[in-house]
Amino acid sequence: MILGYGDFRYELVQGWGKGPMPYSLGYASGVATDSRDRVYVVDREPHPAVVVFDREGNFLHAWGQGVFKIPHEIWIGPDDRVYVTDAGDHTVRICTTEGRILQVLGTEGKTAPLGQPFCWPTRAVLSPQGEIYVSDGYKQNYVHRFSAEGKLLQTWGGKGSGPGQFTLPHGICVAPDGRVLVADREPNNRIQVFDPHGKFLAQWPGRLIPMALHVDAQGIVYLAEGAGVSIFNLDGRLLSAFRVSGRPYDQHHGVHGLWVDRHGDIYVGEVMHPNLLWKFRRLPPAPPPPPPSYAQQPPPL
Numbered sequence: 001m002i003l004g005y006g007d008f009r010y011e012l013v014q015g016w017g018k019g020p021m022p023y024s025l026g027y028a029s030g031v032a033t034d035s036r037d038r039v040y041v042v043d044r045e046p047h048p049a050v051v052v053f054d055r056e057g058n059f060l061h062a063w064g065q066g067v068f069k070i071p072h073e074i075w076i077g078p079d080d081r082v083y084v085t086d087a088g089d090h091t092v093r094i095c096t097t098e099g100r101i102l103q104v105l106g107t108e109g110k111t112a113p114l115g116q117p118f119c120w121p122t123r124a125v126l127s128p129q130g131e132i133y134v135s136d137g138y139k140q141n142y143v144h145r146f147s148a149e150g151k152l153l154q155t156w157g158g159k160g161s162g163p164g165q166f167t168l169p170h171g172i173c174v175a176p177d178g179r180v181l182v183a184d185r186e187p188n189n190r191i192q193v194f195d196p197h198g199k200f201l202a203q204w205p206g207r208l209i210p211m212a213l214h215v216d217a218q219g220i221v222y223l224a225e226g227a228g229v230s231i232f233n234l235d236g237r238l239l240s241a242f243r244v245s246g247r248p249y250d251q252h253h254g255v256h257g258l259w260v261d262r263h264g265d266i267y268v269g270e271v272m273h274p275n276l277l278w279k280f281r282r283l284p285p286a287p288p289p290p291p292p293s294y295a296q297q298p299p300p301l
Contacts, residue, residue, distance in 0.1 A: 003280065008231045008240035010266060010280035016057035017277045023047055028269030028277045030073035030257035034080045034097055039267060041277060042071045063099030073123040073257060083124040092124040092134055105150050115155055117144045127174040135169040135182060143169060143182060156198035161188055164200040173213040175234055181221065183210035204236040212258040227254030229266060244268055244278060
């Protein structure tokens with residue numbers, strides 16, 4: 001069965017990630033891949049950890065047990081540093097691919113005052129310029145910008161529905177040109193677009209519970225929303241879309257984590273039920289339609 005349309009068509013890889021594991025995968029709230037195509041999945045609960053698979057979906061190992069409280073999302077940079085937001089511990093941990101902690105943003109186990117990092121943060125990403133952006137979403141409504149060394153440079157947002165305000169900044173990504181996209185969940189249900197310094201540029205309204213964002217090197221934006229995946233260009237024009245696992249597209253809290261690897265394959269984690277992890281293999285673009293039959297005939301004399 002072909003999912004999506006146009007230049008963005010996919011097929012479900014049946015049974016991916018469902019092989020033998022030392023324990024049952026819980027709620028897969030985040031997913032990312034490294035430079036070696038290994039797949040890192042946030043097991044949010046009941047066994048908080050980062051679970052690592054190979055490209056074929058075979059379990060390799062897990063790390064972070066006893067460290068993470070409620071790990072929420074994951075992002076991996078081009079240098080293979082792993083950024084994990086821990087909503088339950090109010091931190092962002094930057095780790096090696098083997099789980100060694102390199103840097104911690106925030107104070108472990110301590111909630112920050114309103115407008116300061118962090119209180120139940122949702123996602124951290126690195127910009128092409130080397131700065132760290134964090135959506136501080138469940139208990140606050142802010143985006144924080146840090147230097148690579150972890151110095152807080154800027155905070156913007158606040159609760160509301162106006163431009164630059166948020167009701168739940170749940171996902172964040174930075175485009176190759178530096179634009180910052182934020183998934184502002186219900187009731188705002190929109191994507192907001194900012195310049196690197198937090199200046200509001202645009203919004204894409206009318207989304208279906210936008211959860212996770214990913215932008216590739218070509219500036220194609222992938223959005224996990226409702227129970228499906230939507231694909232846009234950087235101007236917000238819809239390029240393709242498909243449902244995940246057959247549920248209604250507007251199913252509440254369906255898809256939660258999303259990543260696109262260097263081959264164009266999409267990985268999706270869900271939080272409706274445990275062990276819902278999917279891989280969608282990208283297919284070639286649809287061939288152009290054949291010319292009409294009369295074009296095959298010689299012109300009349």
